[in-house]
Amino acid sequence: MNSRQLVKLAYCICLLPLFFACSSERDEGNEGSGTLHVQVNANTEVLVGTNTRMDEGTDESILDVNDFSFSIFKGETLRGEWATLAEFLADDELTLRSGNNYVAKASYGDVNNEGFELPYYEGNQPFVIKRGQTTTVEVTCYLANAKLSIVYTDEFKDYFSEYTAEVTTSLGNTVNYVSDETRYAYFKPGEVQVRVKVKKKEGYSQEVTLKVGEDYALEARHAYILTLDLDAGTPSINISFSDDIPNQEPVTIIVSDEALSAPAPYFTANGFNDDQPIDVVEGKSAEASEVYAYLNAAGGIAHCYLTTHSSSLIEQGWPETVDLTSVSAENLSAMQKLGFQMAGLGDKKDKIAKIDFTNVVPFLEYTEEGTEHLFELRATDKLSKENVEPLKFRVSSKDNQFAVSAGQSVLYGTTKMKANLTLDGDPAKVTYWLKKGETEQQVVPSSVKSNGTSHDLVFKFDESQYADIQMEARYLRRKSTLNSMLEAPAVSLYLEYPGDVWTKEATLHKRGTLDESWTFQCAKWKKNELGSWTMQAYSLTDDAIFLNALTDSTKYTYRFVKFDESQDIIGASDTLSIVTEKEFQIPNSNFETWYSEKLYSTIGTIYTFYPFAKDSKTENRWWDTSNTKTTPNPGSAGAWYYRSFPGTVPTSEEQYTATYHLNKFDKKKLATGGRNGSIAAEISTVGWGTGNTWTAWSQKAANKTAGSLYIGNYTNKENYGKVFVSRPTKVIFWYRYYSYDNESTEPLVEVYSEDGSKIGWGKITINSTVNEFEKAIINIDYTGNERKKAAQIRVIFSSTNSSSPKSKAIEGEQFFGVGYWDSRHIGSVLTIDDVSLVYDK
Known part of the structure; x- marks a missing residue:
């Protein structure tokens, strides 16, 4: 009978029904009770090879489920455990909650006990108690360890006078098989090693221990047969292991006298x-x-x-x-x-x-x-x-006593820290990691002084430390954490008002007392990166720190630092960052960019002019005029200049300038064009009105409007100002002026804060004719408002500051037959070029 045959030595299924009532626990939900019917079966079938089943047999005593231990789990929690089913049956104190998930487990033996007559059976079954119903739980137990038999063929027995086998397991147990052993031994699933001790009848007569093949993997609920045969012709031992298992390599051991007498490794x-x-x-x-x-x-x-x-x-x-x-x-x-x-x-x-x-x-x-x-x-x-x-x-x-601890507390902003390492070992093999939020940076002690197992460490950091220092020391897989508390800053910096920072100057303030050991430092930012720290000159009055010679539109960071005798920073104030205002120049302040628009063209042509590019966006248009007001539809069939004409004209459009008209038709000798041959803006008083008439005996103007050029825009009225966050100290421009009827003009600059209040202003008065370009400077006074930031700037140029400007009727060359259409009403004329802002502060 080989191992492929289905062998029925004995087959025993033991049933033990038992009943008891279950009531739910008061603190676990719904109340109620049900009946639990438990049935435990022992299935003794095992697998031989890959798919052949056979009954385990009766080589052990008949299993009695009354000897099985029993337990109930709720999840991972043990709710009850009984050494035997009989004890479980007698227990009337167990309460189980209806609706909960439980697992019943039954077992026999101990999987860690290995040897003959030591089978281990185990089974489990989940169940749920149903209120008012009988719940049947059937637990079937199967062999949970493996069994192994060692068989010797007659040829093997005839060749050796003595032979025994032993099996060593992963648990370290050794089970001996004597020569006439026919029983199966039981093993915990896993790998086992088999050795055979043999002594030949003839020839080499010493006992020899031989390892039988590789380690064998045993699985639960399997029966294995190891067969040792002998080929006397070789001579060799041939080993087969459960021939139902596929893909097995045959094992052959040479047992010649020469092989057996060779020394073992x-x-x-x-x-x-x-x-x-x-x-x-x-x-x-x-x-x-x-x-x-x-x-x-x-x-x-x-x-x-x-x-x-x-x-x-x-x-x-x-x-x-x-x-x-x-x-x-x-x-x-x-x-x-x-x-x-x-x-x-x-x-x-x-x-x-x-x-x-x-x-x-x-x-x-x-x-x-x-x-x-x-x-x-x-x-x-x-x-x-x-x-x-x-x-x-x-x-x-x-124990190497590995530990690290901080020395005395350190000053805020320090770049140096002392610590102590305790280690019975090489301190050079310890690494240190400075914690930076969620990241860490490796640091190396700059100095290590050892005395036995105590090592004094000095760390120097690349940058000042502004938070409590957290460091982790690592040695092999050991870790020790060091926490060094920082003292509060001895000195702190603050900005009292946002307006304390200008383009070239700033006023900072400090809290705390300084002595000569403290140095003031500055770091200039470049492309969002902090530059190197350098000494910063400053003047100090009480707690105010005055800085000058700054660069506009630049971020600076300042601090006070304290050096030790080694010129290492051992303390610092908190840092304060500022950004200087930008030295912003008003776009198109040289008035090189204009575009013109033809408004009316019949007898004569009327244009208007705009001091910005035609397709520019509104936010990019800084300068505007009142030309829209003075160029209404002239009416009737002609484009009459005395009815509609722009007051502000680029000097490059000379034939439309007031200066051109005055020189040609009023015998004036006024300078024309822009400064240095460029384009300037001519601003003149204009007489206009749809009802105006011009005859040889009457040339009256219905409206007289001063020409204007200003920062802002015109929408049915002059809207002065644009968003501007810098604070210039001066406005410089070049001008010519023709004063009609002794009029004067007052170019004006105003700076406003975010709350709409005026924080800076300045003007000059021009009250006489100036025929060649002269330089003008308007100083902007911020007295009393130096600490407020700017939000808007206004620059306004006008041909006159008179509320009732005067004008003169200047007849053109077109006679009465064509309506005197090129005749104009002209008053004072202001020509402006090269406006610039100056930032002295």
Whole structure:
């Protein structure tokens, strides 16, 4: 009968129905009760090979479910546990809540008990108590460990006078199979190793221990048969393992006298003694300069197994058990990172190998839970012989006392900090990480002074520290946190008013007392990056700090710093950043950009002129005029200048200027054109009105309006001003002036704050004719309002400041037959060029 046959040695299903009432707990929801019917079954079928089932048999005593332990869980919480079903039946104190999810579990034996007659059964079943109903819970238990039988063929028995087998498990248990053993032994699922001890009847007469194949993986609810046969012709032992399992490689062991008499592999320890621990402080090396094991295998190295018992190494990727002759690249990389080295193993293995732990020792960690680390080496040669006992390398790690602490508190803004490191080890192997919010930056101590296990540290930072210093020290996998509290700033800076910052000057204020050890510093920003700190000149009156020679539209950051004798910053004020105002110039203040628009064209043509580009956006139009007011529809059939004409004209359109008309028709000799040959803006008083008439005896103007040029825009009225956040101290411009009837003009500048109040203003009076360009300066007075920021600027030029301007009728060359259409009413004329803003403060 082979293992493919379905064998029915015995089959037992034991049922035990029992009933009890369940009532819900008052604090768990709905009240109610139901009946629980529990049925426990033991299914003794096992798998042989891949898909063949057979009954487990009657080699053990008949299972009685009354001997099964029983428990009930609610999620992960144990609600009740009974050593036997009988105890469960007798328990009338258990209460279960209807509607809750529970799991019933039954078991027999202990999976960690391995050997003969030690089966372990287990089963569980979820259930829900239904109020007012009977809930049936059927728990079927299956074999939860594996069973293994070792069979010897008659040929094998005839060849050897003595033979026994032993199975070693992952739990460290060893189960011996005597020569006449026919029973199955039970094992926790996992890998096992099988060895056979044999003594030949003839020839080599010494007992020899042989490892039978590779490690075998056993699964729960499986029965396995290991068969040992002999081929006397070779001679060799042939091993088969549960022939229902596919893709198995046959195992053959040569048992000639020569093979059996060959020495088994053995290890030689260097730098340690087998199974005797060496004491090493965590992070240090062993006293011996080298710690390694030599492997000698006269029969040729087949396998070299390393088993490691070290939680710290395994947590870092070191394999718990590994065959060093076929270690994966991933495992080897993890081991090498932790100092492991080997030679003579791998693809080119022969008879000698070296397993080196020298650089592994410093990585062995001390923990309060356990300090010992164990490495076990086993080797198998190509003749299936093993070293008699595994070589054991033990290390007992000692506490290195690693800790770091801050020294005395440090001043706000310091770039220097003292700390103390306690370490029985090399302080150079400690790294330090300065916490920066969610990030961290590695820092290196600039000085380390050691005295035994105490090490005084000095740190110098690249920049001042303005928050409590948090630093983490790391040594191997140990971490220690250092927190150094900063004292409050001895000096602080503040800006009393936003308007204290101009384009070239600023006034800051301080709190706190300064002595000569404090230095005032400034850092200028460039493209959103803080520049280097430099000493800053300043004058101090009480708590006011006066700064000058600043650059416009620039961000500055200021601070006071305190240096020690090494010129390291050991304290600082808080920082204060300011941005200077921009030296903004009003666009088109040289009046080179205009565009014209033809308004009326019949007999004569009337144009108006705008001091900005035709397609420019409203926000980009800074200057405007009152031309729209003085150029209404002239009416009737002619385009009469005396009825409609612009008061502000670019000098490049000379034939439309008042100066041109005065020179040609009134015999004046006024200068024309712009300054230095450029374009200027001519601003003249205009007489206009639709009802105006011109005859040889009557030339009256219905309306007389001073020409104007101003910052702002015209929408049925003059809207003065544009948004402007700088504060110029002067306005410079060049002008010519023709004063008619002794009139004067007053160019005006006004600066307003955000609340609409006027904070700066200035004007000059021009009261006589000036025929060549002269330079004019308007000083802007901010007295009493120096601390307010600007929000708007107004610059206004007018041909006259008279509320009733005068004009003169100047007849053109077009006679009465065409209506005198080029005749005009002209008053005072102001020509402006090259307006600029000056920022002295």
